[in-house]
Amino acid sequence: MPMDDVDRRILALLQEDAALSVAEIGGRVGLSSTPCWRRIQNLEKQGIIRKRVALLDRRAVEVPLTVFVMIRTSQHNDEWLETFAKGVADIPEVLEFYRMSGTVDYLLRIVVPSVEAYDAVYKRLISIADLAEVSSSFAMEEIKYTTALPLTYAG
Amino acid sequence: MPMDDVDRRILALLQEDAALSVAEIGGRVGLSSTPCWRRIQNLEKQGIIRKRVALLDRRAVEVPLTVFVMIRTSQHNDEWLETFAKGVADIPEVLEFYRMSGTVDYLLRIVVPSVEAYDAVYKRLISIADLAEVSSSFAMEEIKYTTALPLTYAG
DNA sequence: CTTGAAAGAGCCAGAGC
DNA sequence: GCTCTGGCTCTTTCAAG
Numbered sequence: 001m002p003m004d005d006v007d008r009r010i011l012a013l014l015q016e017d018a019a020l021s022v023a024e025i026g027g028r029v030g031l032s033s034t035p036c037w038r039r040i041q042n043l044e045k046q047g048i049i050r051k052r053v054a055l056l057d058r059r060a061v062e063v064p065l066t067v068f069v070m071i072r073t074s075q076h077n078d079e080w081l082e083t084f085a086k087g088v089a090d091i092p093e094v095l096e097f098y099r100m101s102g103t104v105d106y107l108l109r110i111v112v113p114s115v116e117a118y119d120a121v122y123k124r125l126i127s128i129a130d131l132a133e134v135s136s137s138f139a140m141e142e143i144k145y146t147t148a149l150p151l152t153y154a155g
Numbered sequence: 156m157p158m159d160d161v162d163r164r165i166l167a168l169l170q171e172d173a174a175l176s177v178a179e180i181g182g183r184v185g186l187s188s189t190p191c192w193r194r195i196q197n198l199e200k201q202g203i204i205r206k207r208v209a210l211l212d213r214r215a216v217e218v219p220l221t222v223f224v225m226i227r228t229s230q231h232n233d234e235w236l237e238t239f240a241k242g243v244a245d246i247p248e249v250l251e252f253y254r255m256s257g258t259v260d261y262l263l264r265i266v267v268p269s270v271e272a273y274d275a276v277y278k279r280l281i282s283i284a285d286l287a288e289v290s291s292s293f294a295m296e297e298i299k300y301t302t303a304l305p306l307t308y309a310g
Numbered sequence: 311c312t313t314g315a316a317a318g319a320g321c322c323a324g325a326g327c
Numbered sequence: 328g329c330t331c332t333g334g335c336t337c338t339t340t341c342a343a344g
Contacts, residue, residue: 022169033320060201138257144244145252149266189311317340
């Protein structure tokens with residue numbers, strides 16, 4: 001089932017505000033409730049819509065500080081990665097975790113209340129597995145943050 | 156109004172699934188619908204819950220590639236940043252954009268369909284403002300990605 | 311905080327164009 | 328694909344304990 005322009009417009013709306021009613025979305029894309037509802041059901045069934053979540057205010061829940069951690073490792077085997085990935089998955093302060101190309105092997109985005117709290121997470125990280133080199137960069141300002149993917153390429 | 160443990164549990168649930176009904180959430184935190192609904196209203200009014208969004212599948216909308224772009228600039232004045240920030244805000248492929256401490260001045264997370272598509276975004280970036288140095292790192296694997304903030308520090 | 315009730319909105323499935 | 332129609336669930340507010 002390919003995606004048409006109406007589907008893309010529905011997705012664009014839901015990416016911005018998942019609390020919109022089916023009727024409201026239908027109205028904006030030129031559909032009545034039922035066909036709009038069926039399209040949304042399909043998008044969910046196909047897994048294109050993964051989930052609906054609430055986004056909280058970082059400052060209100062006391063994690064104003066964003067830190068990027070770059071990691072180099074000397075061990076590049078699957079077993080090492082599995083251990084490390086499992087350990088990192090359990091750290092709630094780590095929001096993003098990528099295996100990279102280039103000189104840096106792994107990149108993590110971490111949110112914490114303070115530099116001291118970051119140090120505790122750092123210690124926990126290096127206790128999981130052997131890391132060759134760890135360097136941290138602190139974000140001074142979050143200029144843009146969105147979860148909305150570009151839909152220009154879809155379909 | 157300080158946040159208590161029940162509020163934290165409500166937030167934890169909504170961060171994972173914002174489609175849960177008020178009755179369902181109430182049941183899980185040991186509240187009936189009415190007081191649970193009032194708490195959620197308060198959390199929204201206080202801005203602790205910023206918004207509810209749908210998260211889409213990156214591959215389904217054809218942006219499987221994540222690229223981190225590190226930028227150094229020679230110009231560190233407000234005017235330059237304003238120009239650059241405005242330009243970047245209009246690029247839908249840029250999901251995150253931070254001003255950093257350390258040797259790198261800015262860090263961007265970009266999603267695109269392919270390396271060729273990234274090159275187009277890159278050209279657009281360098282056309283916005285004068286950049287001293289731009290380096291790109293490609294993500295080979297997304298090991299963890301969550302929008303759920305840690306609630307251990309809140310309240 | 312609770313329960314219970316009640317109005318309204320919204321969801322979801324049917325039949326039919 | 329679409330609309331229309333109805334029943335049902337959920338949300339949201341109220342009163343009262």
